[in-house]
Amino acid sequence: DVQMTQSPSNLAASPGESVSINCKASKSISKYLAWYQQKPGKANKLLIYSGSTLQSGTPSRFSGSGSGTDFTLTIRNLEPEDFGLYYCQQHNEYPYTFGAGTKLELK
Amino acid sequence: QVQLQQSGAELVKPGSSVKISCKASGYTFTSYDMHWIKQQPGNGLEWIGWIYPGNGNTKYNQKFNGKATLTADKSSSTAYMQLSSLTSEDSAVYFCAREFGGYLYVMDAWGQGASVTVSS
Numbered sequence: 001d002v003q004m005t006q007s008p009s010n011l012a013a014s015p016g017e018s019v020s021i022n023c024k025a026s027k028s029i030s031k032y033l034a035w036y037q038q039k040p041g042k043a044n045k046l047l048i049y050s051g052s053t054l055q056s057g058t059p060s061r062f063s064g065s066g067s068g069t070d071f072t073l074t075i076r077n078l079e080p081e082d083f084g085l086y087y088c089q090q091h092n093e094y095p096y097t098f099g100a101g102t103k104l105e106l107k
Numbered sequence: 108q109v110q111l112q113q114s115g116a117e118l119v120k121p122g123s124s125v126k127i128s129c130k131a132s133g134y135t136f137t138s139y140d141m142h143w144i145k146q147q148p149g150n151g152l153e154w155i156g157w158i159y160p161g162n163g164n165t166k167y168n169q170k171f172n173g174k175a176t177l178t179a180d181k182s183s184s185t186a187y188m189q190l191s192s193l194t195s196e197d198s199a200v201y202f203c204a205r206e207f208g209g210y211l212y213v214m215d216a217w218g219q220g221a222s223v224t225v226s227s
Contacts, residue, residue, distance in 0.1 A: 095168035
Protein backbone atom coordinates (compact mmCIF):
# COMPACT_ATOMS: atom_id res chain seq x y z
CA ASP A 1 0.00 0.00 0.00
CA VAL A 2 1.11 3.59 -0.61
CA GLN A 3 1.91 5.26 2.70
CA MET A 4 0.96 8.93 2.95
CA THR A 5 2.92 11.04 5.43
CA GLN A 6 1.42 14.39 6.31
CA SER A 7 3.22 17.21 8.05
CA PRO A 8 2.91 19.00 10.31
CA SER A 9 0.45 17.14 12.54
CA ASN A 10 -0.59 20.38 14.16
CA LEU A 11 -0.41 23.94 12.94
CA ALA A 12 -1.43 27.16 14.69
CA ALA A 13 -2.07 30.31 12.69
CA SER A 14 -4.06 33.53 12.77
CA PRO A 15 -6.68 34.80 10.34
CA GLY A 16 -5.03 36.56 7.43
CA GLU A 17 -1.90 34.43 7.53
CA SER A 18 -0.84 31.84 4.98
CA VAL A 19 -0.09 28.22 5.81
CA SER A 20 1.18 25.16 3.99
CA ILE A 21 0.49 21.50 4.68
CA ASN A 22 2.67 18.82 3.16
CA CYS A 23 1.92 15.29 2.05
CA LYS A 24 4.55 12.79 1.00
CA ALA A 25 3.78 9.49 -0.72
CA SER A 26 5.93 6.39 -0.24
CA LYS A 27 6.06 5.97 -4.04
CA SER A 28 5.12 8.06 -7.04
CA ILE A 29 1.42 8.71 -7.39
CA SER A 30 1.75 10.92 -10.46
CA LYS A 31 -0.60 13.90 -9.90
CA TYR A 32 -3.32 11.95 -8.12
CA LEU A 33 -3.55 13.59 -4.72
CA ALA A 34 -6.70 14.97 -3.11
CA TRP A 35 -7.22 17.21 -0.09
CA TYR A 36 -10.20 17.16 2.27
CA GLN A 37 -11.34 19.33 5.11
CA GLN A 38 -13.04 17.87 8.19
CA LYS A 39 -14.90 19.97 10.74
CA PRO A 40 -17.07 18.88 13.69
CA GLY A 41 -20.72 18.66 12.84
CA LYS A 42 -20.15 19.15 9.12
CA ALA A 43 -19.74 16.73 6.25
CA ASN A 44 -16.19 16.24 5.04
CA LYS A 45 -15.42 18.46 2.10
CA LEU A 46 -13.37 17.70 -0.99
CA LEU A 47 -11.16 20.73 -1.65
CA ILE A 48 -8.71 19.73 -4.35
CA TYR A 49 -8.11 16.66 -6.51
CA SER A 50 -5.52 15.60 -9.07
CA GLY A 51 -2.96 17.60 -7.17
CA SER A 52 -4.11 21.09 -8.10
CA THR A 53 -7.66 21.06 -9.45
CA LEU A 54 -10.02 23.00 -7.21
CA GLN A 55 -13.34 21.29 -6.55
CA SER A 56 -16.32 23.45 -7.43
CA GLY A 57 -17.04 25.78 -4.53
CA THR A 58 -13.53 25.71 -3.08
CA PRO A 59 -12.37 29.27 -2.45
CA SER A 60 -9.46 30.46 -4.58
CA ARG A 61 -7.34 31.08 -1.45
CA PHE A 62 -6.79 27.30 -1.46
CA SER A 63 -4.21 25.90 -3.84
CA GLY A 64 -2.53 22.56 -4.35
CA SER A 65 0.80 21.77 -5.92
CA GLY A 66 3.17 18.88 -6.44
CA SER A 67 3.55 15.65 -8.33
CA GLY A 68 5.29 12.34 -7.92
CA THR A 69 5.77 11.95 -4.18
CA ASP A 70 5.62 15.47 -2.75
CA PHE A 71 2.52 17.63 -2.52
CA THR A 72 1.51 20.81 -0.74
CA LEU A 73 -1.78 22.40 0.21
CA THR A 74 -1.48 26.16 0.66
CA ILE A 75 -4.13 28.34 2.21
CA ARG A 76 -3.58 32.06 1.74
CA ASN A 77 -5.21 34.77 3.81
CA LEU A 78 -6.79 32.37 6.32
CA GLU A 79 -10.46 32.88 7.13
CA PRO A 80 -12.02 31.82 10.45
CA GLU A 81 -13.92 28.99 8.71
CA ASP A 82 -10.65 27.42 7.51
CA PHE A 83 -9.69 26.07 10.90
CA GLY A 84 -10.15 22.32 11.22
CA LEU A 85 -8.61 19.04 10.13
CA TYR A 86 -7.07 18.47 6.70
CA TYR A 87 -6.37 15.11 5.10
CA CYS A 88 -4.61 14.14 1.93
CA GLN A 89 -5.60 11.05 -0.06
CA GLN A 90 -3.83 9.38 -2.95
CA HIS A 91 -6.21 8.37 -5.73
CA ASN A 92 -3.66 6.78 -8.02
CA GLU A 93 -3.93 3.13 -7.04
CA TYR A 94 -5.77 0.63 -4.85
CA PRO A 95 -6.15 0.70 -1.98
CA TYR A 96 -6.68 4.45 -1.77
CA THR A 97 -4.86 5.72 1.29
CA PHE A 98 -5.04 8.83 3.43
CA GLY A 99 -2.57 10.83 5.44
CA ALA A 100 -2.93 10.96 9.23
CA GLY A 101 -4.26 14.50 9.14
CA THR A 102 -3.17 18.02 10.03
CA LYS A 103 -5.04 19.98 12.66
CA LEU A 104 -5.12 23.68 11.79
CA GLU A 105 -5.86 25.65 14.94
CA LEU A 106 -6.42 29.26 15.75
CA LYS A 107 -3.34 30.87 17.31
CA GLN B 108 -28.31 19.04 -3.55
CA VAL B 109 -26.48 15.78 -2.96
CA GLN B 110 -27.19 14.38 0.50
CA LEU B 111 -26.07 11.18 2.19
CA GLN B 112 -27.96 10.37 5.38
CA GLN B 113 -26.42 7.65 7.50
CA SER B 114 -28.00 5.54 10.22
CA GLY B 115 -27.41 6.24 13.87
CA ALA B 116 -24.87 5.16 16.43
CA GLU B 117 -24.64 1.46 17.25
CA LEU B 118 -23.47 -0.28 20.40
CA VAL B 119 -22.83 -3.92 19.60
CA LYS B 120 -21.31 -6.95 21.30
CA PRO B 121 -18.03 -8.58 20.28
CA GLY B 122 -18.54 -11.36 17.77
CA SER B 123 -21.78 -9.92 16.42
CA SER B 124 -22.52 -8.10 13.16
CA VAL B 125 -23.85 -4.66 12.36
CA LYS B 126 -25.36 -3.16 9.23
CA ILE B 127 -24.99 0.57 8.55
CA SER B 128 -27.14 2.38 6.01
CA CYS B 129 -26.55 5.40 3.80
CA LYS B 130 -29.59 6.91 2.06
CA ALA B 131 -28.73 9.01 -0.98
CA SER B 132 -30.73 11.87 -2.43
CA GLY B 133 -30.26 14.70 -4.88
CA TYR B 134 -28.64 12.66 -7.65
CA THR B 135 -29.03 9.46 -9.67
CA PHE B 136 -28.03 6.83 -7.13
CA THR B 137 -27.28 4.15 -9.70
CA SER B 138 -24.79 6.26 -11.64
CA TYR B 139 -22.10 6.82 -9.03
CA ASP B 140 -19.89 4.54 -6.97
CA MET B 141 -20.37 4.73 -3.23
CA HIS B 142 -17.26 4.55 -1.08
CA TRP B 143 -17.03 3.53 2.55
CA ILE B 144 -14.33 4.86 4.86
CA LYS B 145 -13.36 4.04 8.44
CA GLN B 146 -12.11 6.59 10.96
CA GLN B 147 -10.69 5.66 14.33
CA PRO B 148 -9.56 8.34 16.78
CA GLY B 149 -5.92 9.10 16.14
CA ASN B 150 -5.78 6.66 13.22
CA GLY B 151 -6.85 8.85 10.35
CA LEU B 152 -9.02 7.55 7.54
CA GLU B 153 -9.03 4.11 5.91
CA TRP B 154 -10.70 3.32 2.62
CA ILE B 155 -12.82 0.16 2.93
CA GLY B 156 -14.20 -0.24 -0.57
CA TRP B 157 -16.76 0.95 -3.09
CA ILE B 158 -19.94 -0.36 -4.64
CA TYR B 159 -21.49 0.64 -7.94
CA PRO B 160 -25.23 0.54 -7.24
CA GLY B 161 -26.05 0.34 -10.92
CA ASN B 162 -24.94 -3.28 -11.15
CA GLY B 163 -23.73 -4.18 -7.64
CA ASN B 164 -20.07 -4.38 -8.60
CA THR B 165 -17.74 -3.96 -5.64
CA LYS B 166 -14.08 -3.36 -4.94
CA TYR B 167 -12.60 -3.87 -1.50
CA ASN B 168 -9.45 -2.93 0.30
CA GLN B 169 -7.92 -6.38 0.89
CA LYS B 170 -7.61 -5.52 4.57
CA PHE B 171 -11.42 -5.53 4.85
CA ASN B 172 -12.09 -8.69 2.86
CA GLY B 173 -14.28 -10.88 5.02
CA LYS B 174 -14.93 -8.02 7.44
CA ALA B 175 -17.07 -5.67 5.34
CA THR B 176 -19.81 -6.48 2.84
CA LEU B 177 -21.19 -3.72 0.65
CA THR B 178 -24.67 -3.85 -0.85
CA ALA B 179 -27.10 -1.38 -2.39
CA ASP B 180 -30.88 -1.19 -2.80
CA LYS B 181 -31.77 0.69 -5.95
CA SER B 182 -35.44 0.95 -5.03
CA SER B 183 -34.67 3.03 -1.94
CA SER B 184 -31.39 4.64 -3.08
CA THR B 185 -29.70 3.22 -0.03
CA ALA B 186 -26.24 1.75 0.32
CA TYR B 187 -25.37 -0.62 3.13
CA MET B 188 -22.24 -1.88 4.79
CA GLN B 189 -22.32 -4.94 7.00
CA LEU B 190 -19.45 -5.55 9.38
CA SER B 191 -19.08 -9.05 10.77
CA SER B 192 -17.26 -10.82 13.63
CA LEU B 193 -16.86 -7.53 15.40
CA THR B 194 -13.96 -6.82 17.76
CA SER B 195 -12.83 -3.71 19.59
CA GLU B 196 -10.69 -2.88 16.53
CA ASP B 197 -13.91 -2.27 14.61
CA SER B 198 -15.01 0.51 16.98
CA ALA B 199 -14.89 3.57 14.75
CA VAL B 200 -16.89 6.09 12.81
CA TYR B 201 -17.84 4.85 9.36
CA PHE B 202 -18.55 7.21 6.48
CA CYS B 203 -20.23 6.67 3.17
CA ALA B 204 -19.11 9.02 0.42
CA ARG B 205 -20.06 9.46 -3.20
CA GLU B 206 -17.47 8.95 -5.90
CA PHE B 207 -16.82 12.17 -7.82
CA GLY B 208 -16.90 10.39 -11.13
CA GLY B 209 -14.70 9.99 -14.17
CA TYR B 210 -12.79 7.15 -12.50
CA LEU B 211 -11.03 9.68 -10.29
CA TYR B 212 -11.70 7.82 -7.04
CA VAL B 213 -12.12 10.88 -4.88
CA MET B 214 -15.15 11.51 -2.72
CA ASP B 215 -17.16 14.65 -3.40
CA ALA B 216 -20.01 14.21 -0.94
CA TRP B 217 -19.90 12.56 2.46
CA GLY B 218 -22.38 11.28 4.97
CA GLN B 219 -22.29 12.53 8.53
CA GLY B 220 -20.71 9.33 9.79
CA ALA B 221 -22.08 6.42 11.82
CA SER B 222 -20.43 5.53 15.10
CA VAL B 223 -19.99 1.86 15.93
CA THR B 224 -18.88 0.88 19.41
CA VAL B 225 -18.02 -2.74 20.07
CA SER B 226 -18.27 -3.55 23.76
CA SER B 227 -19.61 -6.30 25.97
